[in-house]
Amino acid sequence: MSNCTVQSGQNLWNIVRDRYKLTNNTDIANKVNEIAKANHISNPNSIFAGKALSLPEATGTNTLGDSKGIASSTGSTTTTEEAKTTPLNDWTNACADSVVNPNKEVKPFDMVGDEFRNDIKNNGGAKAGEIYKQKALETAKGEIALFDENKDGAISPEEQVKGDVAAFEKKFGKLAPEDAKKGQEMSLRANVFMDLNKDRKVDDKEYAAFLYAMDSNNKGDTANGQITKEEYTKTSSYFEQPLTNEAGTFRGKMRSCYKSFFGIDPKAQSAQ
Numbered sequence: 001m002s003n004c005t006v007q008s009g010q011n012l013w014n015i016v017r018d019r020y021k022l023t024n025n026t027d028i029a030n031k032v033n034e035i036a037k038a039n040h041i042s043n044p045n046s047i048f049a050g051k052a053l054s055l056p057e058a059t060g061t062n063t064l065g066d067s068k069g070i071a072s073s074t075g076s077t078t079t080t081e082e083a084k085t086t087p088l089n090d091w092t093n094a095c096a097d098s099v100v101n102p103n104k105e106v107k108p109f110d111m112v113g114d115e116f117r118n119d120i121k122n123n124g125g126a127k128a129g130e131i132y133k134q135k136a137l138e139t140a141k142g143e144i145a146l147f148d149e150n151k152d153g154a155i156s157p158e159e160q161v162k163g164d165v166a167a168f169e170k171k172f173g174k175l176a177p178e179d180a181k182k183g184q185e186m187s188l189r190a191n192v193f194m195d196l197n198k199d200r201k202v203d204d205k206e207y208a209a210f211l212y213a214m215d216s217n218n219k220g221d222t223a224n225g226q227i228t229k230e231e232y233t234k235t236s237s238y239f240e241q242p243l244t245n246e247a248g249t250f251r252g253k254m255r256s257c258y259k260s261f262f263g264i265d266p267k268a269q270s271a272q
């Protein structure tokens with residue numbers, strides 16, 4: 001066991017990664033949870049400079065990934081048992097339909113329901129913002145539950161890559177290897193795109209901000225709580241490289257939504 005003091009600019013993720021020389025995200029996430037538990041840290045995402053940590057000695061047996069890290073996992077077609085057994089929800093179904101059947105008419109995904117609309121109609125929308133936020137978080141949590149193999153409440157790039165393929169295969173049957181590979185590359189970029197605070201995982205807050213930005217990704221730039229196929233496909237095009245100006249604007253919108261929903265600037269958070 002050795003001790004270290006958290007320096008400014010460090011987070012548990014990079015401390016653990018560097019100390020144990022881990023390159024595989026699942027290994028890092030597992031180790032982060034282990035260290036957090038041992039140090040009675042309830043939220044591994046928020047540790048502060050000056051905090052003393054005890055770290056077990058590195059054993060050198062844990063370097064499962066290669067030096068390419070996440071990239072190495074994209075070639076794999078392993079699927080998570082979790083994603084295979086958990087039924088798809090309305091949102092994941094709508095996503096899968098939008099991607100796989102470009103010609104199919106897909107009903108807008110109603111994220112907010114009548115509670116939201118009635119508040120606008122009968123109550124001048126006094127609670128609409130709060131209702132919207134809760135519904136977006138609910139949808140986000142449903143999505144995360146499908147992918148979250150290590151149960152840390154967020155989707156790591158690796159979980160995203162594995163889970164997306166599993167979900168698609170559950171709906172459409174086995175994918176051809178080249179389609180699976182393309183899908184995995186897309187999933188990886190999507191995960192990085194949504195990860196506003198750059199802690200290498202997408203949590204419910206980030207996903208909720210993403211849903212809001214997607215819901216308002218239309219000509220009028222307004223969110224109505226229903227995500228149309230057009231809004232969805234336009235947003236998915238941002239996962240292509242290189243990042244376009246439009247994609248940058250979209251991320252700006254995610255960031256301001258995050259700030260107004262949760263009162264935190266994701267940029268400031270990532271600098272911890």
Ligand SMILES: [Ca+2]
Pocket residue numbers: 147148149150151152153154155156159
């Ligand atoms: Ca996770």
Ligand SMILES: [Ca+2]
Pocket residue numbers: 195196197198199200201202203206
């Ligand atoms: Ca994140």
Ligand SMILES: [Ca+2]
Pocket residue numbers: 214215216217218222223224225226227228231
């Ligand atoms: Ca909409």
